[in-house]
Amino acid sequence: METFLTLGYEQETDVPPEFVDDVRTPEAYVRHFLREHTEEGDVVLDPFAGFGTTLLVAEELGRVPYGVEYEEDRVAVVRDRVSADHAEHVIRGSALELDSHDLPPFDCCLTSPPYMVEGMETNPFRNYATDSESDYDRYLADVREVFAQLRQLASSDVTLLVDVSNVKFEGDVTTLAWDVADAVSESFHFRGEVVVGWKGEDQDDRDGGTYVYGYDHSYCLVFGAGEEESETK
Numbered sequence: 151m152e153t154f155l156t157l158g159y160e161q162e163t164d165v166p167p168e169f170v171d172d173v174r175t176p177e178a179y180v181r182h183f184l185r186e187h188t189e190e191g192d193v194v195l196d197p198f199a200g201f202g203t204t205l206l207v208a209e210e211l212g213r214v215p216y217g218v219e220y221e222e223d224r225v226a227v228v229r230d231r232v233s234a235d236h237a238e239h240v241i242r243g244s245a246l247e248l249d250s251h252d253l254p255p256f257d258c259c260l261t262s263p264p265y266m267v268e269g270m271e272t273n274p275f276r277n278y279a280t281d282s283e284s285d286y287d288r289y290l291a292d293v294r295e296v297f298a299q300l301r302q303l304a305s306s307d308v309t310l311l312v313d314v315s316n317v318k319f320e321g322d323v324t325t326l327a328w329d330v331a332d333a334v335s336e337s338f339h340f341r342g343e344v345v346v347g348w349k350g351e352d353q354d355d356r357d358g359g360t361y362v363y364g365y366d367h368s369y370c371l372v373f374g375a376g377e378e379e380s381e382t383k
């Protein structure tokens with residue numbers, strides 16, 4: 151497994167104007183990792199579908215996309231963006247209730263969970279609604295719960311790919327990537343991390359000339375089904 155690469159941070163596709171400033175995973179990232187870890191016809195799931203980048207790139211590569219997204223308006227955007235055949239694969243709901251949705255076993259999950267920094271009080275799993283509450287420990291417990299449910303749905307040779315970075319905020323660093331890796335490792339076998347360096351003109355417009363979370367790189371955390379899986383993966 152290659153452990154360092156550099157990708158452009160640009161968005162290749164448009165979303166409606168009211169969403170252009172919302173964070174999306176760059177298509178280049180999704181394309182790179184889906185090409186490496188999936189085959190044509192594989193079922194690819196994103197339980198935090200956002201604007202559907204994983205689903206769109208999965209379609210482009212001939213994979214079968216499924217997504218769950220909490221925000222109704224984002225669900226509508228994703229249903230519009232995927233082909234008509236797959237519109238029903240975009241489910242409005244919570245990743246914390248995956249077992250209540252009609253999802254098939256999946257071969258690959260590529261996702262980026264909502265982020266949290268220590269000290270934040272609103273709940274990322276309700277998309278930071280002003281009337282929501284959480285704290286960092288509760289957040290990590292929710293991350294553990296989502297991935298425990300995903301483990302139940304996963305095929306036996308699943309690959310799980312998590313797009314996450316640490317976060318610098320007001321002079322402090324939340325080691326989000328390390329903490330998410332620990333939480334997910336309770337249900338999946340951690341194969342290692344790939345460091346993704348971001349390049350692109352946008353970088354100059356961001357805090358400190360870096361990626362939106364205070365760094366010029368993030369990670370793809372790579373997991374498999376269990377410790378018995380092949381060492382060669």
Ligand SMILES: C[S@@+](CC[C@H](N)C(=O)[O-])C[C@H]1O[C@@H](n2cnc3c(N)ncnc32)[C@H](O)[C@@H]1O
Binds near residue numbers: 173263276
């Ligand atoms: C980091 S964004 C994902 C962006 C996505 N990768 C893209 O490129 O558009 C995280 C998404 O998780 C969604 N979300 C938050 N809580 C959720 C929950 N409980 N269940 C499902 N989705 C949730 C947010 O609304 C947001 O769209």
